[in-house]
Amino acid sequence: xxxxxxxxxxxxxxLTACGSGSATPAASAGASTPSAMASSVAAxxxxxxxxxxxAVPTDPADAGxxxxxxxxxxxxxxxxNPLLSTLVTAVKKANLxxxxxxxxxxxxxxxxxxAFAKIPKADLDKVLADNATLTKILTYHVVAGKLTxxxxxxxxxxxxxxxxxxxxxxxxxxxxxxxKVVCGNVQTANATxxxxxxxxxxx
Numbered sequence: 001x002x003x004x005x006x007x008x009x010x011x012x013x014x015l016t017a018c019g020s021g022s023a024t025p026a027a028s029a030g031a032s033t034p035s036a037m038a039s040s041v042a043a044x045x046x047x048x049x050x051x052x053x054x055a056v057p058t059d060p061a062d063a064g065x066x067x068x069x070x071x072x073x074x075x076x077x078x079x080x081n082p083l084l085s086t087l088v089t090a091v092k093k094a095n096l097x098x099x100x101x102x103x104x105x106x107x108x109x110x111x112x113x114x115a116f117a118k119i120p121k122a123d124l125d126k127v128l129a130d131n132a133t134l135t136k137i138l139t140y141h142v143v144a145g146k147l148t149x150x151x152x153x154x155x156x157x158x159x160x161x162x163x164x165x166x167x168x169x170x171x172x173x174x175x176x177x178x179x180k181v182v183c184g185n186v187q188t189a190n191a192t193x194x195x196x197x198x199x200x201x202x203x
Contacts, residue, residue: 006166018070039133049171052112052182052195055083068188073101074108083183083195086116094134100142106191107147107156109164109175110181111199119199140202146192149173149185162202176200 002057037152048066048196058119059069075097078084087110091097100108127133147156152173155165166175173181179198
């Protein structure tokens with residue numbers, strides 16, 4: 001039942017996002033000139049960015065590499081990334097693996113293991129044991145649509161129902177005023193991932 005409700009929530013958010021600027025604007029009829037083409041290339045989204053990306057495996061054969069993550073859905077991709085093992089444990093406990101993997105297009109703000117380590121162990125253990133609270137926290141990290149770095153700044157409605165606010169530009173972003181993006185624009189088959197250094201807490 002929970003998976004069905006959350007899946008419906010993802011679909012509803014995706015419909016809300018339609019027409020909100022999440023898609024790349026179509027080129028104009030006169031955009032075939034060399035200067036316009038060069039301009040278009042220059043405006044294309046950058047690849048992965050951030051100091052935290054250095055911790056991601058570089059061997060394409062490694063399940064945690066950017067190349068491997070791009071081929072599989074987001075929960076599966078996270079399971080191969082050494083930075084995200086605590087998040088993966090939480091997602092499995094909340095029974096959200098299928099929900100995240102089947103979502104058509106989402107953005108996930110993924111806390112690192114160090115982010116979870118900032119939470120006192122007793123508090124973290126309590127959250128991990130409370131499925132309802134854990135689900136609220138995890139779905140608060142998910143936004144409809146695959147947001148590019150250019151679309152990241154602003155306020156976004158989450159799957160949990162609350163809102164997060166992203167500030168910054170280029171390769172420097174913070175979420176809700178404190179969590180920093182340490183490795184951004186990571187692509188999976190169905191999501192764009194921004195790895196962050198703190199766990200976001202819904203109001």
